[in-house]
Amino acid sequence: MTANIARAICFVAMAALLSVAPALADCGDETGLLIKGDTAVLHATPPPSALEVGEPFALTLEICEAAAGMEVIRLNARMPAHGHGMNYEPELSRLDDGRYLAEGMLLHMPGEWEFVVDVRSSDQSERLTAAVDLKP
Numbered sequence: 339m340t341a342n343i344a345r346a347i348c349f350v351a352m353a354a355l356l357s358v359a360p361a362l363a364d365c366g367d368e369t370g371l372l373i374k375g376d377t378a379v380l381h382a383t384p385p386p387s388a389l390e391v392g393e394p395f396a397l398t399l400e401i402c403e404a405a406a407g408m409e410v411i412r413l414n415a416r417m418p419a420h421g422h423g424m425n426y427e428p429e430l431s432r433l434d435d436g437r438y439l440a441e442g443m444l445l446h447m448p449g450e451w452e453f454v455v456d457v458r459s460s461d462q463s464e465r466l467t468a469a470v471d472l473k474p
């Protein structure tokens with residue numbers, strides 16, 4: 339019990355320190371999609387408006403702000419209202435410039451999708467989501 343409380347206090351103290359971490363990339367480009375969470379802010383391109391039903395695409399993710407050591411470990415897409423995801427498993431890789439590339443994405447029907455991004459560092463993790471309205 340005491341160890342848990344100590345761990346919780348330590349976590350809060352660390353979170354306070356990490357929240358002042360400087361921005362990693364300039365995400366002022368308004369053509370993309372901002373994916374915001376408590377521990378990270380990501381910028382995804384191409385923007386949802388450029389996506390088409392049934393057309394394969396690759397999504398590039400850039401970390402704009404993040405707690406120290408945060409990495410993107412998974413990206414996927416789902417339709418919350420329908421309870422399904424994509425029919426394909428995207429492949430995520432890290433580029434030399436620090437950005438991430440998710441290849442093999444395909445949204446197979448129009449409607450309300452959601453990008454789901456899992457980020458993780460050595461001591462915290464978070465699932466970020468962003469709504470994507472795919473026009474017919």
Ligand SMILES: [Cu+2]
Pocket residue numbers: 417420422447449
């Ligand atoms: Cu659906």
